[in-house]
Amino acid sequence: MIVRSLAQILILLSTVGLLSAQEPEIVIRPPITGVTRLAVADFQSKAAATAETDSALKVFNDVLWKDLDFSAFFEMKSKSFYPNKPIRVPLDVTFEDWQSSVVNADFLLFGNVQLAGGGAVVEAYLYDVKTKQQVLGKRFTAASTTLIRNVAHNFADEVVFQLSAGTSRGVARTQIAFSSQKGGGKEIQIVDYDGANPRTVTANGGLNKFPEWSPDNSRLAFVTRLPDSSRWEIWVQEVSGGRSVLSTPSSYASSPAISPNGQRIAFSSRSQEATDSDIYVANVGGGGTRNLTNHQGIDTSPCWSPTGQQIAFISDRSGGPQVWVLDADGSNVRRLVLEGGHCDSPEWSPDGRLIAYSWQAPTQWKHDVYVVEVATGKIFQLTVGGASNESPHWSPDGRHIVFQSTRSGSKQIFIMNADGKNVRQITAYGINESPAWSGYSKREQ
Amino acid sequence: MKRVFTALMVLAVFSVLMVLSGCKKTPPPRPTPPAPTTSTPAPAPTGGPAPTVEIQASPSTVERGGQATLSWKTQNATSVIIDGGVGNVSETGSVVITPRDSATFTATAKGAGGEARASTRVTVVSPKEAGVVTSSDIDNILKAIADGRIKDVFFAYDKSELSPESRSTLEQNAKWLRQYPGATVVIEGHCDERGTEEYNLALGDRRAQGTREYLVQLGVTAEQMETISLGEERPFTPGQDEAAYSQNRRAHFTVKR
Numbered sequence: 001m002i003v004r005s006l007a008q009i010l011i012l013l014s015t016v017g018l019l020s021a022q023e024p025e026i027v028i029r030p031p032i033t034g035v036t037r038l039a040v041a042d043f044q045s046k047a048a049a050t051a052e053t054d055s056a057l058k059v060f061n062d063v064l065w066k067d068l069d070f071s072a073f074f075e076m077k078s079k080s081f082y083p084n085k086p087i088r089v090p091l092d093v094t095f096e097d098w099q100s101s102v103v104n105a106d107f108l109l110f111g112n113v114q115l116a117g118g119g120a121v122v123e124a125y126l127y128d129v130k131t132k133q134q135v136l137g138k139r140f141t142a143a144s145t146t147l148i149r150n151v152a153h154n155f156a157d158e159v160v161f162q163l164s165a166g167t168s169r170g171v172a173r174t175q176i177a178f179s180s181q182k183g184g185g186k187e188i189q190i191v192d193y194d195g196a197n198p199r200t201v202t203a204n205g206g207l208n209k210f211p212e213w214s215p216d217n218s219r220l221a222f223v224t225r226l227p228d229s230s231r232w233e234i235w236v237q238e239v240s241g242g243r244s245v246l247s248t249p250s251s252y253a254s255s256p257a258i259s260p261n262g263q264r265i266a267f268s269s270r271s272q273e274a275t276d277s278d279i280y281v282a283n284v285g286g287g288g289t290r291n292l293t294n295h296q297g298i299d300t301s302p303c304w305s306p307t308g309q310q311i312a313f314i315s316d317r318s319g320g321p322q323v324w325v326l327d328a329d330g331s332n333v334r335r336l337v338l339e340g341g342h343c344d345s346p347e348w349s350p351d352g353r354l355i356a357y358s359w360q361a362p363t364q365w366k367h368d369v370y371v372v373e374v375a376t377g378k379i380f381q382l383t384v385g386g387a388s389n390e391s392p393h394w395s396p397d398g399r400h401i402v403f404q405s406t407r408s409g410s411k412q413i414f415i416m417n418a419d420g421k422n423v424r425q426i427t428a429y430g431i432n433e434s435p436a437w438s439g440y441s442k443r444e445q
Numbered sequence: 446m447k448r449v450f451t452a453l454m455v456l457a458v459f460s461v462l463m464v465l466s467g468c469k470k471t472p473p474p475r476p477t478p479p480a481p482t483t484s485t486p487a488p489a490p491t492g493g494p495a496p497t498v499e500i501q502a503s504p505s506t507v508e509r510g511g512q513a514t515l516s517w518k519t520q521n522a523t524s525v526i527i528d529g530g531v532g533n534v535s536e537t538g539s540v541v542i543t544p545r546d547s548a549t550f551t552a553t554a555k556g557a558g559g560e561a562r563a564s565t566r567v568t569v570v571s572p573k574e575a576g577v578v579t580s581s582d583i584d585n586i587l588k589a590i591a592d593g594r595i596k597d598v599f600f601a602y603d604k605s606e607l608s609p610e611s612r613s614t615l616e617q618n619a620k621w622l623r624q625y626p627g628a629t630v631v632i633e634g635h636c637d638e639r640g641t642e643e644y645n646l647a648l649g650d651r652r653a654q655g656t657r658e659y660l661v662q663l664g665v666t667a668e669q670m671e672t673i674s675l676g677e678e679r680p681f682t683p684g685q686d687e688a689a690y691s692q693n694r695r696a697h698f699t700v701k702r
Contacts, residue, residue, distance in 0.1 A: 186678075209646075210642075225675075230671040230673040230701070231673065232674070252672075254643060254646050268643075275605070276651060298644065298651060300644060300647045320603070344642075345643060360641075390641055391641075391642070434643075
């Protein structure tokens with residue numbers, strides 16, 4: 001018993017040691033080979049400034065800056081170093097000013113906004129400062145000024161796609177779904193990746209938990225217990241519209257996950273008379289239900305690999321809950337994380353290389369977000385501090401992670417770079433948990 | 446004078462009898478004594494007619510918890526006893542019974558002429574889903590839960606095994622639940638907040654299912670018990686120390702209307 005805890009302490013210490021030794025290298029791929037210095041000049045009103053244009057521009061410029069900064073592709077110097085002259089169109093630009101030793105930008109973003117008929121037209125430019133060549137020139141139309149955030153998100157993603165040479169489509173247009181306390185229950189909500197624009201998906205007064213997106217973003221799968229019901233149900237719901245209820249073998253059902261090809265769904269459940277849960281798969285439309293693990297011990301929290309060939313899950317069959325993996329037909333069951341303690345919520349990275357999960361050390365009360373390299377079993381710690389950090393989920397470009405943390409005093413949703421840096425809080429009120437990051441919407445695929 | 450008259454009368458009667466018997470030519474053969482009958486059900490009668498008894502149950506098949514009427518009739522009986530807990534009864538009568546299990550009721554009638562027995566069987570079947578439970582039954586059960594006669598059982602951290610104390614509590618709970626086989630009982634499984642949400646939903650389920658399984662072994666009807674895990678969603682107390690946590694790691698009983 002003592003030897004075992006000593007071993008665990010040593011493993012924990014060596015993990016921390018590993019972290020500091022390998023910090024620059026971990027997780028963000030491809031590695032940043034050089035730094036792209038980006039200047040983002042404030043967009044201006046095309047015509048004379050009014051109170052309306054001022055407020056629209058304030059929002060637009062703020063969102064654009066935060067999107068580009070969060071992408072973790074660019075070095076962005078503070079605007080206080082920028083040349084003073086406002087820029088609306090390419091003719092306004094004195095490129096030499098932007099090559100000065102202070103700003104030294106590689107690329108320059110600028111543009112203008114015109115309000116017309118309740119909506120807005122945005123002209124946006126991306127220029128190579130040294131060659132003075134246009135890289136992007138776009139016109140966006142927003143039907144109403146309230147949609148000006150979306151224009152900023154759109155352009156930010158285009159800039160990221162362009163300047164990352166196609167490595168990432170950007171995450172500015174993505175969504176995050178999560179479970180939010182409401183009255184005595186919990187409802188599924190969606191927000192923009194930055195926390196803006198909240199929408200309700202459920203309003204049934206029950207407990208709605210553990211949302212996961214379908215690969216084309218059109219649907220969410222989650223588990224629901226209607227008020228006073230003695231049954232949990234798996235719902236597959238169109239983001240705007242109808243739903244279906246998946247048939248499950250008993251009153252316990254949890255953690256649904258739709259496969260990468262959108263056709264199968266994995267979940268935790270058990271047969272009527274069993275005491276221990278297993279990982280099941282079924283067709284998303286119903287039927288074809290199979291018990292994949294059929295083993296003593298709790299099996300829960302399944303997640304698919306990006307190819308759909310494997311499923312990672314949590315099992316306590318060897319003692320406490322650990323990360324295990326199996327092939328999608330139920331064969332080749334193997335344990336991945338050998339640290340002891342309490343693991344949960346495994347999520348496979350989009351490039352298949354890593355699995356993020358939460359881990360609670362044996363003698364601690366709090367959890368932290370970790371990633372394990374699937375091929376080698378090497379483990380990296382992403383969150384630190386006194387709060388409890390759980391339920392990680394990857395962004396669709398694999399460069400960021402959303403998770404749940406108590407660091408602000410209550411359970412809230414946070415986003416960060418996949419190396420643990422640049423943490424941002426995106427919900428602030430009530431209790432918000434188990435986030436899931438959307439993929440790219442149908443339109444963009 | 447009188448003595449002579451009486452003697453003469455006796456003589457006259459005697460003569461008449463002699464004449465009458467003498468009229469036949471041949472005297473009739475003496476009858477053979479009657480043979481003993483093998484059909485006599487009772488032991489050698491000491492005197493008087495044999496008692497008879499009939500008994501029937503209506504209905505003869507009841508749902509568990511339901512009632513049946515036993516009726517009987519006897520003749521020539523001075524005492525009538527019915528077994529199966531009924532006891533001494535009048536010669537003719539009826540009684541309402543609520544049998545827990547199928548049983549045969551035998552009425553034994555005793556009298557001067559002997560003893561007779563008759564039997565009838567009552568078959569007890571499980572109640573249907575629609576239930577034989579009344580609204581006041583539900584109130585009784587809810588009251589028993591509220592005042593602790595039906596108690597929660599508690600669990601160690603991260604565990605779902607039943608301790609000896611839990612088993613003892615469930616034995617008491619089973620006594621209650623067996624009285625109301627028509628009631629739908631819901632066993633809730635709960636956890637304290639320290640684990641993760643997904644694991645705790647599964648752990649709460651394992652606690653509830655394990656509790657149900659033990660109650661089935663104690664004779665509670667499996668079909669009347671449902672389980673639902675509430676994970677860490679509904680703590681009994683919001684405190685964040687072990688005293689509070691230990692109260693939250695529980696299986697809790699409630700009943701559906």
